[in-house]
């Protein structure tokens with residue numbers, strides 16, 4: 026699955042405050058750049074703002090201050106429709122919970138992910154199959170999620186994400202439900218996808234996942250420290 030160029034992600038002074046009983050500053054004055062084709066991991070304690078950061082990058086959430094540029098587009102200028110369109114065309118998501126439809130086959134789960142993108146059925150089936158081949162599940166196209174291992178279910182979720190031909194893959198604790206062997210296999214897959222030019226951003230608690238990435242972005246109390254390398 027060739028990708029011409031990955032996404033270029035740039036956050037300038039981004040903050041996100043939640044209006045709860047009292048305001049929660051989940052992100053404060055964040056400056057961050059992820060280059061096209063980069064493999065970045067995001068680490069930090071629980072509650073530090075990692076998911077909020079990924080949701081902002083994924084256009085699932087809006088900053089309350091600052092500007093998020095995606096491929097040189099100022100996303101703060103986009104209305105909801107344009108954000109949804111950009112999200113669908115540029116971004117793929119993988120979460121800790123696989124979020125597969127239990128009574129649908131692997132192929133159908135991936136194919137259904139393309140329906141709202143307006144892709145015709147024949148093309149959807151072809152792309153879904155190619156994506157499942159790309160993640161090494163060509164022998165399980167008709168399998169229901171319950172008959173797949175955790176690692177295989179996550180591969181279906183990854184296939185669903187890449188079938189949309191994104192420029193960036195955004196993953197929130199994708200190996201959180203997997204054992205170390207399945208984790209290693211999944212990381213090899215992420216690196217293989219990255220080698221085609223896809224930008225990859227992975228939130229993780231697992232140092233083994235962070236090792237081998239181009240850079241580690243540390244998040245602490247809503248603030249990012251972008252350029253510290255693992256082992257320094």
Ligand code: ADP
Pocket residue numbers: 043044045049050051069070071072073074075076077078
């Ligand atoms: P992490 O992913 O690093 O565990 P989060 O980004 O989920 O952290 O959360 C960062 C902070 O924002 C935490 O204090 C959390 O309680 C708070 N928070 C997250 N989502 C909401 C929300 N919808 N409403 C209010 N507070 C929230």
Ligand code: MG
Pocket residue numbers: 075076077
């Ligand atoms: Mg989180």
